[in-house]
Amino acid sequence: MTTPRHALKTTTLFFTIIFSLNCGHSLQLVAQTPPRIINIINFIRQSEPRDRAITEDVLYETVVQQIKQLSEYQLPATFLLQYDALxxxxxxxxxxxNSMPVCEIGAWWEITQPHVEAAxxxxxxxxxxxxxxxxxxxxxxxxxxxEQLVDVYMEKFKSIFGKYPASVGSWFIDAHSLAYMYDKYHIAASCNCKDQIGTDGYTxxxxxxxxxxxxxxxxxxxxAQNETTQISVPIFRMLGSDPIYQYDNGLGGMTQGVVSLEPVYKGGGANRQWVEWFFNSLLDPTLNFNYxxxxxxxxFTWNQMKQGLEIQIPLIDSLRKQNKIRVExxxxxxxxxxxQFSVTPPTAFSALSDVRNEGNKTLWFNSRYYRANLLWKDKSFRFRDIxxxxxxxxxxxLTQAGTSDQCVYTTLPVVDGxxxxxxxxxxxxxxxxxxGNDWEFGMPTVSRLSENVLQVEFSTTSGQTFHIIFYEDRFEVACTKGGKEAAWALELKTASGKExxxxxMNENEIKASFKGFEYAIACKKGTLENVPGSVFRILPIENKIIMDCAKREQMI
Known part of the structure; x- marks a missing residue:
């Protein structure tokens, strides 16, 4: 399956400078470089019951200082309001x-007592x-x-600011609410939390x-896979997740900590070395745009976030002035x-250097059909996630209220590292x-082959070269023989005792079921087989494996 040519429009932004902050890696970019976009989004709560020292005055003064800093650098930003702050x-x-050049005011969709009672x-x-x-x-x-909660918020917002909000964000918003906001009030954008397990009770x-x-x-x-079945308001992923270290944080448990751009975290957004590395990674190879x-x-209060923001905001301003990012x-x-896009486009986020100098490199690929994550650790390599x-x-x-104090949103796993x-x-x-032995690999090179196609190339220490090519509906793994004769396969292993x-499985397809929903991944080229000690192995045909990630019909 391929994307119709008219489904994705082409961005016409050109850059002549490739940004580098002491990166020791190779990369290839075609002349037409995808834009890098940063949104500065601050959301406002009226109260903070978890800490008595965080009074309404402390919360208000935090926003005053945020606006003061953004005004100093003349940066546009978005402020999202809970109903009680509204x-x-x-x-x-x-x-x-405010004295900012552009200040968008929108809605933050955490529900409060005044909001509920007004409805x-x-x-x-x-x-x-x-x-x-x-x-x-x-x-x-x-x-x-x-719907009642949406209506009362929208009307109150319009009575204050003269129009309905264009942006509504939250850690998570259900499809019914989001579709109602889009269909009736024509919101233009939404945002939700980065991927996480159990943090604050939200997965x-x-x-x-x-x-x-x-x-x-x-x-x-x-x-969504189709324009007719999607809510046509884009959801942007928040918080600037560390592409290498956030995923494995808390490994072996069921609650993760935070490694992100948030300016209060010492291992992330409050650390100058990490922030510079993150912004550098934002400019590494990507597809369509990075964000x-x-x-x-x-x-979190101004006292806690001040140090991180005093690192980040000048850097953002500098990158903007050099035309390396857009701030909007x-x-x-x-x-x-x-x-630009009538359906969800393929995108990628690569980090080909390691801020901790532990030998890690990673690539994330996303499309409307699947996501995949590659991880290199020193000379080892694996698909960490599909x-x-x-x-x-x-x-x-979708149709009923959740009754748990926690919330869980998931998709359909093929590999879960x-x-x-x-x-x-x-x-x-x-x-x-x-x-069945792992090979040792060298440095990867990432290149954008076309608007929607990304290639990763890396070699073994014995001379074979592997190419992984990501298309929106499939990925290919191929080996170019060199050095010694190559006999290879893809093999999935997991920890023992995992559900x-x-x-x-047959030689061409794997059938799976998750939360009662059946799905499949098909091998368009290659052969699947059972091997003792592994979940499955995929053997290449003519040194190539092609995995179809867009198969929807039931099989076997």
């Missing part, structure tokens, strides 16, 4: 009278804002109640890893995305020799 005259005056509903929370998923997010309400795992996607009308976390969200919610509001990015996307996989919250691993046994799809989704 109705506070202090925030209304502050945001209306004529009963508040069930412990505090006026309760972060538990069954009261503090729209997933905890019935579809009809969600979003296996999704479109970065950049932005059009969600399914049945599941706002799941990219990061900067900014922080006011709950979430609304502007959403409108640009919709002008998840498939299917617009028919319904969210648990976190949940199927332990600290001593790392799951992955590896390139092995005829005896896996695979049900049946």
């Amino acid at each position: 109705i506070n005259p202090r925030y209304q005056t502050l945001l209306k009278n 004529g509903l009963n508040w069930r929370g412990r505090y006026s804002w309760d972060w538990h998923a069954d009261v503090g997010f729209a997933t905890g309400y019935s579809p009809k109640e969600r 979003l795992w296996g999704g479109y890893w970065n950049q932005a996607y059009y969600p399914s009308r049945k599941n706002a976390y799941m990219p 990061a969200q900067a900014g922080q919610e006011n709950s 509001t979430l609304e502007a990015s959403g409108k640009w995305f919709k002008e 998840h498939l996307f299917d617009e028919n996989f319904k969210s648990d919250y 976190f949940l199927w691993s332990t600290r001593s046994e790392l799951a992955g799809l590896r390139i092995v020799d005829k005896n 896996l989704p695979f049900q049946k």
